[in-house]
């Protein structure tokens with residue numbers, strides 16, 4: 471197909487035709503595409519570093535650890551495990567169907583639409599794409615227009631390496647996304663904000679298209695009285711200010727036991743100066759805010775009277791110093807919406823139950839972290855608060871374990887991915903009962919009578 475001047479409609483039609491031809495289904499085909507993607511990424515790695523640096527001054531080190539390494543790891547896992555994932559899975563057969571056999575066959579959904587966010591433009595677009603290809607689908611990918619350079623390099627390389635019937639990357643914004651959302655895809659996988667998640671969900675409903683929505687929200691970090699303060703501060707500061715706080719699972723705010731508030735704040739301040747000694751001098755340790763709109767939004771959240779550390783910025787470079795706000799309550803402006811930047815409000819609590827209750831009253835967080843060794847309290851928080859996923863005595867690192875599926879709950883998202891969960895997100899699991907011809911109980915057939923009913927009740931009961 472000549473992909474010049476292709477309309478979204480005929481692009482999807484071509485993908486659907488290709489899918490219906492059955493060519494994406496063999497294991498060999500899927501592995502071949504995954505290997506092709508891996509070698510294209512390796513060959514063009516320098517371009518990926520350059521592009522993201524143009525978007526928000528991200529260093530090579532951080533681009534590798536937070537973007538390319540998770541993508542390679544997902545590719546390697548899928549290539550290694552796919553032959554197991556595609557196998558039909560045997561299930562037990564109930565008495566009424568013996569001597570039959572039961573099993574479940576995974577099958578691809580068809581032609582899917584992946585919409586990415588800008589904050590980790592490579593992994594948030596490519597990991598769902600890898601899962602979709604592994605599951606045997608064709609993919610239209612629309613990365614975010616805000617990370618324009620990163621999205622353009624994805625498009626340039628993938629559109630050169632793959633034919634558009636298998637993978638097509640569209641660089642575009644709201645208008646292009648809306649046009650694509652009007653089409654009848656077999657699945658939509660969206661990463662982004664809650665308000666746009668609702669737009670996507672509504673558009674999907676028109677065609678009864680299944681969705682995975684990877685959204686955001688305010689993710690709390692509890693620091694209990696027994697926490698080892700130094701390590702707690704070190705891990706919180708790392709996870710919060712990585713990517714200048716533009717991470718969906720970063721600590722949004724801290725809830726700390728009042729008894730240790732002062733010590734924790736002092737240690738966080740110390741950690742900021744250790745981990746970000748010369749933040750003004752990009753590129754090594756810190757990144758820029760993605761655009762002016764977000765920069766201004768973040769400054770408006772910073773109540774200057776409540777700044778404990780930071781609060782300074784460089785508008786020309788779109789840099790905001792790691793900032794900690796103290797004496798915060800749930801009524802402060804910083805507590806209204808997801809922060810998604812390097813501002814960290816700290817709320818001190820007297821009573822853990824009350825703090826838990828405050829979190830429970832609000833939308834379900836995408837992530838929740840607890841720093842403590844007190845088993846009873848950890849269990850209590852886990853039992854009482856519903857949230858996507860999280861960690862005890864660390865932040866963010868749960869994402870690096872592909873054995874842990876990743877996703878939100880309530881307004882933080884619908885569905886999961888990463889590793890096998892990603893394969894599941896892009897598959898339908900077809901349930902099959904297979905019966906032999908040689909046996910059939912008379913019991914299920916008319917004429918019915920009391921004797922038969924009694925026997926049936928005995929068998930079923």
Ligand code: NAD
Nearest residue numbers: 586587588613614643644647662663666684685686687718
């Ligand atoms: P966003 O919702 O503004 O944009 C996401 C995608 O939607 C982009 O590709 C964009 O082009 C498209 N889009 C924007 N407005 C649209 C509209 N009106 N109609 C159709 N499409 C539209 O989100 P963002 O600013 O890119 O990302 C930040 C948000 O994403 C934060 O809330 C963050 O928590 C969340 N996020 C979640 C995850 C996760 O895995 N759960 C990961 C990263 C970011």
